[in-house]
Amino acid sequence: MKISTMLIGVASLALCAGGALAGSHLANTADKRIALSNNYAGNSWRQAMLQSWEEMGAAAVADGVVAAADAYTTSESQATEQAAQIQNLILQGYDAIVINAASPTALNGAVKEACDAGVVVVSFDGIVTEPCAWRIAVDFKAMGKSEVEYLATRLPDGGNLLEIRGLAGVFVDDEISAGIHEGVAENDQFEIVGSVHGDWAQDVAQKAVAGILPSLPEIVGVVTQGGDGYGAAQAFKAAGRPTPLIVLGNRQDEMQWWADQRDANGYETLSLSIAPGVSTLAFWVAQQVLAGDEVPKDLTVPFLKITQDTLDETLASTPEGSVANVTYSLEDAQQVIAGAK
Amino acid sequence: MTLLAKPWIWAWGAAALTFALTIGLTSGRGAGELAYAALSFGAFAAIVGLGQMLVITLGPGNVDLSIPATMTLAATLALKAMGSMPGTALLGLAIALAVGFGAGLTNYLLILLLRLPPIIATLAASLIYQSLAIWSNRGLRIKPPEALADFATGRFFGVPNVAWVGLGLAVLVWIALERSVWGRWLLATGQNMRAARLAGVPVERVRASTYLAVSVFAGLAGYLLASFSGGAALNMGAEYLLMSIAVVVIGGTSIAGGNSNVPGVWGAALFMFLVISMLNSYGAAAGLKNVLTGAIVIAIVIAASTRKGRK
Numbered sequence: 001m002k003i004s005t006m007l008i009g010v011a012s013l014a015l016c017a018g019g020a021l022a023g024s025h026l027a028n029t030a031d032k033r034i035a036l037s038n039n040y041a042g043n044s045w046r047q048a049m050l051q052s053w054e055e056m057g058a059a060a061v062a063d064g065v066v067a068a069a070d071a072y073t074t075s076e077s078q079a080t081e082q083a084a085q086i087q088n089l090i091l092q093g094y095d096a097i098v099i100n101a102a103s104p105t106a107l108n109g110a111v112k113e114a115c116d117a118g119v120v121v122v123s124f125d126g127i128v129t130e131p132c133a134w135r136i137a138v139d140f141k142a143m144g145k146s147e148v149e150y151l152a153t154r155l156p157d158g159g160n161l162l163e164i165r166g167l168a169g170v171f172v173d174d175e176i177s178a179g180i181h182e183g184v185a186e187n188d189q190f191e192i193v194g195s196v197h198g199d200w201a202q203d204v205a206q207k208a209v210a211g212i213l214p215s216l217p218e219i220v221g222v223v224t225q226g227g228d229g230y231g232a233a234q235a236f237k238a239a240g241r242p243t244p245l246i247v248l249g250n251r252q253d254e255m256q257w258w259a260d261q262r263d264a265n266g267y268e269t270l271s272l273s274i275a276p277g278v279s280t281l282a283f284w285v286a287q288q289v290l291a292g293d294e295v296p297k298d299l300t301v302p303f304l305k306i307t308q309d310t311l312d313e314t315l316a317s318t319p320e321g322s323v324a325n326v327t328y329s330l331e332d333a334q335q336v337i338a339g340a341k
Numbered sequence: 342m343t344l345l346a347k348p349w350i351w352a353w354g355a356a357a358l359t360f361a362l363t364i365g366l367t368s369g370r371g372a373g374e375l376a377y378a379a380l381s382f383g384a385f386a387a388i389v390g391l392g393q394m395l396v397i398t399l400g401p402g403n404v405d406l407s408i409p410a411t412m413t414l415a416a417t418l419a420l421k422a423m424g425s426m427p428g429t430a431l432l433g434l435a436i437a438l439a440v441g442f443g444a445g446l447t448n449y450l451l452i453l454l455l456r457l458p459p460i461i462a463t464l465a466a467s468l469i470y471q472s473l474a475i476w477s478n479r480g481l482r483i484k485p486p487e488a489l490a491d492f493a494t495g496r497f498f499g500v501p502n503v504a505w506v507g508l509g510l511a512v513l514v515w516i517a518l519e520r521s522v523w524g525r526w527l528l529a530t531g532q533n534m535r536a537a538r539l540a541g542v543p544v545e546r547v548r549a550s551t552y553l554a555v556s557v558f559a560g561l562a563g564y565l566l567a568s569f570s571g572g573a574a575l576n577m578g579a580e581y582l583l584m585s586i587a588v589v590v591i592g593g594t595s596i597a598g599g600n601s602n603v604p605g606v607w608g609a610a611l612f613m614f615l616v617i618s619m620l621n622s623y624g625a626a627a628g629l630k631n632v633l634t635g636a637i638v639i640a641i642v643i644a645a646s647t648r649k650g651r652k
Contacts, residue, residue: 044480
């Protein structure tokens with residue numbers, strides 16, 4: 001076993017080296033500085049996102065890939081505040097700014113200024129619409145739709161669904177919900193009989209679900225947006241109702257609950273979300289642009305799906321209380337770029 | 342007539358009406374479930390509301406905006422210290438209350454020494470508390486000890502344990518306000534701080550104890566909420582900022598200070614949960630839900646305050 005693992009290790013090292021060599025026709029970015037402009041840090045997903053960035057950034061600086069990979073977070077999650085922050089980053093002379101934006105449009109002025117100053121701008125997760133920036137977007141609609149499609153395979157007879165939405169008025173919430181409703185329209189054996197806003201927080205979701213449950217008929221499935229599945233499960237339990245099929249969102253407490261239920265009664269479900277490590281994907285895309293690679297402006301982030309088969313493995317690698325994560329490598333970024341070309 | 346003159350009657354009336362409307366939808370089914378949920382979730386709003394009520398009673402400009410951050414910090418540190426280990430529930434409680442005490446002390450010292458308006462002082466301090474919470478545990482959700490979680494989600498005589506805590510606290514606050522010298526001092530300070538000082542009321546001691554009380558209540562609420570919902574989260578307190586002020590105002594306490602109302606806080610806490618549940622049950626869209634909630638809240642506040650005007 002030892003030898004075979006070593007061989008695999010050597011092989012993957014060789015692959016890495018190959019990848020690095022393949023990229024070597026590009027310019028050296030060792031003297032380039034990349035900054036992360038982040039608008040919010042107040043939940044576990046964003047914390048994991050920042051941590052991924054810091055770890056990978058420190059490694060990239062140590063390896064001499066870039067000169068700096070610093071992270072900056074605004075304190076009030078305001079677009080105006082982030083616009084001022086971006087202007088500061090331009091003045092500080094960063095070569096590239098990676099943005100998780102507070103608003104798709106409100107930062108466009110600051111982003112344009114950055115582009116005009118010759119700074120590469122890559123937005124991800126919370127993207128900006130300014131054409132000069134790169135966008136690493138999540139297909140939230142497809143995410144919502146795939147939840148219903150999964151339910152259709154598990155519950156061919158259909159039934160009543162409860163929808164837990166995110167934060168009202170946020171673009172992501174509208175998109176995921178639109179995808180869910182599109183999925184329900186195509187699978188008309190399902191009907192959404194109740195919809196609440198859980199604000200992507202377990203305690204808020206628990207409260208909202210507990211409030212609507214008494215007025216609902218039997219529920220066969222719960223479609224969610226992430227960060228709300230465990231709270232929903234608790235509310236069903238407190239109401240003394242049978243646990244429906246709840247689609248989860250990759251949080252560790254959700255996966256732990258899933259594993260416990262599976263061991264107790266064979267519970268089966270699906271968990272999907274965006275890995276917080278998408279910040280590292282954005283880093284490598286920015287690095288590739290700086291290196292002179294031709295990168296299409298619109299890229300798509302792959303979902304991180306956890307199934308019955310990968311549950312134990314993912315659970316083991318996720319820190320307690322955190323969220324399932326992947327750190328993307330240069331090769332992953334090159335693959336995503338190649339896929340979009 | 343005497344009953345109608347009570348400012349808290351409007352909050353309780355509104356709570357009863359929304360309850361009836363929600364249950365009407367299901368023709369009576371689920372009434373017990375809904376009442377139980379309202380008592381559980383209303384308890385958290387009531388606990389922070391009672392604290393906020395004391396501060397608002399201090400008079401114009403007094404409000405504690407650090408409640409959400411204090412809740413988060415207290416819950417985060419308490420759950421981290423307990424580390425899901427059995428038999429640590431009291432240790433966690435002590436830590437949560439101590440964090441609340443520390444936050445209250447900090448808030449008051451900022452107000453006293455730097456002469457900052459309370460709104461600015463508590464808002465600025467809340468950024469520090471929130472950062473401490475982030476720094477101490479980076480948002481990882483640690484489960485509460487099993488026995489504590491069972492207590493927080495359990496019931497006693499059919500009433501949720503958290504509601505018993507909230508009710509007990511309400512009785513304590515009521516006694517302190519209505520039957521103790523401190524309560525008289527607080528009301529006098531809220532009605533006219535200068536007059537109270539000249540009359541020999543130890544105004545600064547009253548202010549200090551009030552700012553300590555609100556933060557200790559917030560620490561307790563954070564501890565209970567985290568135990569109830571399976572762990573502390575960085576954004577767990579967010580909705581309790583406006584909630585704590587709303588339940589005070591809807592409950593019939595004068596926003597200008599000098600007049601508090603304990604039963605109204607509980608009525609308003611139940612109402613705030615029930616109105617969202619009702620609108621959700623009727624399938625109102627998010628925008629409409631917010632507009633209706635706002636309109637209903639304004640209507641109750643007007644109803645409660647015109648009553649007082651005619652007195």
